[in-house]
Amino acid sequence: MGRAFLLGMSLWFYGYFNPAYLLIIVSSVCINYLFYLWMSRLQQQDNNKFRKPVMIFAVAVNLGIIGYFKYMDFFIENVNAVAGTDWPLKHIMLPLGISFFTFQQISFIVDTYRGQVPKYDFLTYACYVTFFPQLVAGPIVTHDELVPQLLDTSKKKIDWDNMAKGFYIFALGLGKKVLIADVFGGAVNIGYGNIATLQATNAIVVMFAYSIQLYFDFSGYCDMAMGLGKMLNIDLPLNFDSPYKALNLADFWNRWHMTLGRFFTRYVYIPLGGNRKGNMRTYFNIFIVFLLSGFWHGAAWTFVIWSVLNGLLVIVTRMFKKAFDAMPSVLGWLICQVYFSMSLVFFRAARTRDAIDFFKQIFHLNFTSIYKNIMTAFATPGLKFLLDGSALANSLPLIYAAIYYVIALVIIIGCKNAHEKMVAFKPNVRSLLWTVVLFVTSVLSFSGISTFLYFNF
Structure with a gap:
């Protein structure tokens, strides 16, 4: 299957739910590809001074996009509740699957900064982000898992x-x-x-x-x-x-939404220190991951409470591992x-x-x-x-x-x-x-x- 045709069908699939979504995902793909080109050029110039700031800026832009569409009303509601203000809600349309394709692109940006991404043309990158089977609800796929398959010409033939x-x-x-x-x-x-x-x-x-x-x-x-x-x-x-x-719940979370867990492990848990800085720091890092997972699932305190409850029992399971194993x-x-x-x-x-x-x-x-x-x-x-x-x-x-x-x-x-x-x-x-x-x-x-x-x- 040609990549141009695959991209067209993926965008048609995504836009079928609401054509207005297309502007958002196309803009997101274009912006992130420009960040990729920017960091790739800095890497070629061996300019390490600006690579990290560009990466941080790119991640912040992606999180800002999610924040606007997904959390703006949540933010306004809580400010109104705490400060007694009466700011009107925006009632912003939540684009389908925005958390999935944004997190996928964040992983790509960070891997580019780490020097782990080869040269990809725009068409290949766009196909990677918009691949329709996993576009709207995952899995969150890394570039090294999907792009080589998209470029493999032997996969263009029908395999019955x-x-x-x-x-x-x-x-x-x-x-x-x-x-x-x-x-x-x-x-x-x-x-x-x-x-x-x-x-x-x-x-x-x-x-x-x-x-x-x-x-x-x-x-x-x-x-x-x-x-x-x-x-x-x-x-x-x-x-x-x-x-x-x-x-046990620790094993449970190794089996549920595994690619989201992998994302938080690679890009949050390990950079925070993982389990390398003692038990208390490990428990704190686990708690942060679960807290972020709650916010990722939705803009409501119910999701935060749900994630905290699960994070706490995972921590307890690790603290008393011998007792749980017995x-x-x-x-x-x-x-x-x-x-x-x-x-x-x-x-x-x-x-x-x-x-x-x-x-x-x-x-x-x-x-x-x-x-x-x-x-x-x-x-x-x-x-x-x-x-x-x-x-x-x-x-x-x-x-x-x-x-x-x-x-x-x-x-x-x-x-x-x-x-x-x-x-x-x-x-x-x-x-x-x-x-x-x-x-x-x-x-x-x-x-x-x-x-x-x-x-x-």
């Missing part, structure tokens, strides 16, 4: 094995999103729309429903990106490695999953007040039956076709919900992840039928517009 693998993984990701994540999302929306009436049982059901929704939503997108890349003979880095199989595996897994699911209440809640009210519903310990309107969110056409009219009619809503929770748990714990499946994939009639059935079922199950949750970040 890669096409089969890619379509299989794409269908798998689409199924995760449509057939599982969106179903749990229906129950989550009902629950968070009626927090005051939940009571303990329903709050717990909704809390774990969101944990499952987020898992399959993000996992599904990562699979689809990986599958699309494979169909184009491009191998994208692993971004999601069965995090819910982790036995725990029975089941206990370690339960602590990790329950703690993370509880932290996600802040991640999902629209306001901090809503999250607190949600926890009040749980800790009042007023256990009741599960509300029927929450359970009916799981009444998909397939289950209704199989079970309606049976002798269990009165219990069907509960059965629907139980089936989905069991299926989700079996997939999370007992199945290989998409990368493992892709490695083991063999094109045959059975895999073809499975792929087609999964893809068609997913398409026929579209019930409305439901974007991926990470599109918001």
Whole structure:
């Protein structure tokens, strides 16, 4: 596939959501390429005096762009709250995936300063930034992972094995999103729309429903990106490695959104000193990384609280590593999953007040039956076709919900992840039928517009 054609299709894909986004991403690409040329020229001139200031300025410009589009209203709201002012909000449109393609370019700028980037023409650079499978929700790809593949002429030929693998993984990701994540999302929306009436049982059901929704939503997108890349003979880095199989939160964060973790490790944690300056400095550096991760996810204090909660337990896990390692595996897994699911209440809640009210519903310990309107969110056409009219009619809503929770748990714990499946994939009639059935079922199950949750970040 020619790079010009790939760039055109990537920009069309991005602009399809909103043509106004194109001006932002094209401007961002052009500005950062000029910074790259500037630093490359300074390097050729062996002018080390100005290379670092240019790099800092380039990073500041990128962060300023994110700050304006993503955090301006958040800043105004907090200034108004603290200072008693009444500045009007800007209601700025948040460009799709701006955090992803900006962080990707920041990594490129810093690597250029470090002398790790060879000479790239503008077309190659633009294709690297805008490569559509991972443009709007990651993974965050480094230049050395993607650019050599884009320049490899052998990858321009159709590889039918890669096409089969890619379509299989794409269908798998689409199924995760449509057939599982969106179903749990229906129950989550009902629950968070009626927090005051939940009571303990329903709050717990909704809390774990969101944990499952987020898992399959993000996992599904990562699979689809990986599958699309494979169909184009491009191998994208692993971004999601069965995090819910982790036995502690430190291991969990090594498996979840791995390329974002890698970004913060390379460009924040290690420059701050990493683990080279004693335990207290290490814990501080970890805390900073998680704090920044919270702000990266969204302009709200709920995301900051969520990130701080996770950062604190990761620090505790490192401080008492021997004790955590000595725990029975089941206990370690339960602590990790329950703690993370509880932290996600802040991640999902629209306001901090809503999250607190949600926890009040749980800790009042007023256990009741599960509300029927929450359970009916799981009444998909397939289950209704199989079970309606049976002798269990009165219990069907509960059965629907139980089936989905069991299926989700079996997939999370007992199945290989998409990368493992892709490695083991063999094109045959059975895999073809499975792929087609999964893809068609997913398409026929579209019930409305439901974007991926990470599109918001």
